[in-house]
Amino acid sequence: MTEPKRIKRSKDKIIAGVLGGFANYFDIDPILIRVIFVVLSIFSAGFPGLLIYLICWIAIPEEN
Numbered sequence: 001m002t003e004p005k006r007i008k009r010s011k012d013k014i015i016a017g018v019l020g021g022f023a024n025y026f027d028i029d030p031i032l033i034r035v036i037f038v039v040l041s042i043f044s045a046g047f048p049g050l051l052i053y054l055i056c057w058i059a060i061p062e063e064n
């Protein structure tokens with residue numbers, strides 16, 4: 001039986017690898033995930049995306 005796919009911070013990173021990890025998990029281009037994240041963060045009140053990013057940075061383990 002194969003191990004379930006887990007999200008991990010990517011080595012392909014700009015800051016902490018969180019968005020690269022999400023891109024790897026969903027098999028999407030990392031640039032697309034980063035652009036979507038920035039746009040959503042800018043157009044949401046108070047930049048809650050930054051807080052979510054920091055929480056994910058702490059909670060998601062780094063890729064081996």
